[in-house]
Amino acid sequence: MSETNAFITRTDIESDDSGxxxxxxxxxKDNISxxxxxxxxGSAMLEEYVPPYDATVVSKLKDAGATIVGKTNMDEFGMGTTTETSAFGATENPAAPGRVPGGSSGGSAAAVAAGEADLALGSDTGGxxxxxxAFCGVVGIKPTYGLVSRYGLxxxxxxxxxxxxxxxTVESAAQLLEVIAGDDSHDATTRETDATYADAADGDVDGLTVGVPTELVDGADDAVVEQFEATLDSLCEQGAETVEVSLPSVETAVQAYYVIAMSEASSNLARFDGVRYGPDTEAEGNWNDSFAAVREEGFGEEVKRRILLGTYALSAGYHDKYYKKAQDARAWVRQDFAEAFESADVIASPTMPVAPFERGESLDDPLQMYLADANTVPVNLANLPAISVPAGETEEGPVGLQLVGEAFDERTIIRTASAAE
Structure with missing residues (x-):
């Protein structure tokens, strides 16, 4: 095990192709086949699972000549903001020792920050x-929903x-995006694209309008805001201008996100029933007893919490009260972004409202962990692209600048991020 514990499994898959x-x-990331x-x-439920196929993005990596060096640590089933809920131990932040690397793709970010891999893939459900x-001082891109295949995730x-x-760097992240983007017959949500991304990292922001939503800045720590404003000043010196925009719906975005995400998780994780996946148990009794024993042993506390809450939100008598209202709030978030883009080319905020937490700080207070996603989850609800680029350091560690673009306009956020870099 390395000092960072960034990897769950080390490997060396060399490509036979050139690219x-x-x-x-x-x-x-260890949720990609x-x-x-x-x-x-990151779960004991799948500790011995070996997929019989490659995810589409992995096939594209091989076609592009990459060498895959391992599967990275993560919050169990992607449920967490710190990479501390993994069944394989927490990951250290190489950019801020003693603090978390963020999550759930913390292993991927830590591997890049520590130089244990040139590039990495993560998955982004709510940031x-x-x-x-942001927490590890590297670049991360959440593409528009449908730009990259989810087959094998x-x-x-x-x-x-x-x-x-x-x-x-922004350019290397954009190059990797270029490799994995595009249509996939295995994923009906994808679409064909002939866009290029690496060449967009030219730093030209002359005449660009950056929208700043006060709702995503006011709640951030003072030290984070200081670095954010300094980065905006740098963009303005390069020819960009800032305007104030409003996203009033973000006040309900975290609540809506967690209702939707937990509801979908309770459905998706129903397959882990001990028949095809899961640890062997010695439970006796009927099928329900065996099912419960497998889940008790195979799932960690955070996963159990989210399954229970999601099942409750979807249950008879509560579907309209919680899930339907969350979907209504999601539509409101999309509308607010659409209106903001009428006066801005990109929307900027701190990626995270806080600097990296100390290890163990949020495990006893899940609500604190959920609220830390306030700036990132609206983007997923609206299915828009966003990038996090390093924006300086605080005493607690690195902070990031988040730039959000219109659907399938990754080029503009990449160009802006390269100017902020």
């Missing part, structure tokens, strides 16, 4: 690429999640 990622090592290499999702990118919340790149 844009020749000579590049890539770490893959790799043929012949175990994929655990799980951007949060660890172990599902947590289908309507929210996307696979995205993590890299040390």
């Amino acid at each position: 844009p990622l020749d000579g590049q090592t890539v770490a893959v 790799t043929k012949g290499v175990r994929t655990t999702c 799980s690429v951007r949060c660890p990118a 172990v599902a947590y919340a289908n309507s929210l999640e996307q696979i995205g790149p993590i890299a040390p």
Whole structure:
């Protein structure tokens, strides 16, 4: 085990092909299927699971000449903001020792920050690429929903999640995005694209309008806001201008996100019933007893909490009270973003309202962990693209600048991020 504990499984899958990622090592989050290499999702439930196929993004990595060096640690089934809920131990933040690397793709961000991989793939359901990118001082992109295939991604919340790149620079992240983007016959939500992304990292923001929503800035720590404003000043010096925009719906975004995500998780994780997956138990009795024993042993506390809450939200008598209202709130979030983009080319905020937590700080207070996602979850609800780029340091560690773009306009956020870099 390395000092960071960034990897659950080390491997060395060399490509037989040549392409844009020749000579590049890539770490893959452990909820993305790799043929012949175990994929655990950070859970004891899948500790011995070895997929018989590659995810589409993994096939594209191989076609591009990349070498896959391992499967990275993560919050169990992607449920967490700190990479502390993994059944394989917590991951250390190489950019801020003693503090969390963010989550749920914390292993991927830590591997890149520590130089244990050139590039990495994560998955982002409510900020799980951007949060660890910010906390570890690297770049992370959450693509528009449908730009990157989810085939081979172990599902947590289908309507929210996307696979995205993590890299040390904006240009290298954009190049990795270029490799994994595009239509896939295995994923009906994808669409064909001929867009290029690496060449957009040219730093040209002359005449660009950056919208700043006060709702995503006012609640952030003072030290985070200081670094955020300094980065905005730098963009203005390069020819951009800032305007104030409003996203009033973000006040309900966290609540709506967790109702939707937990509801979808309770459905998706129903497959883990001890028949096809899960640890052997010695439970006696009927099927329900065996089912309960497998889940008790195989799932961690955070996963159990989210399954219970999601099942409750979908149950008879509560569906309209919780799930339907959350979907209404989601539509409100989309509308607010659409109106904000009428006066701005990109929308900027701190990626996370706080600097990296100390290890163990949020485990006893799940609500604190959920609220920390306030700036990232609205993007997933609206199915928009966003990037986190390093925006300086506080005494507690790195902070990130989040830039949000209109659907399938990754080029503009990449261009802006390269100017902020």
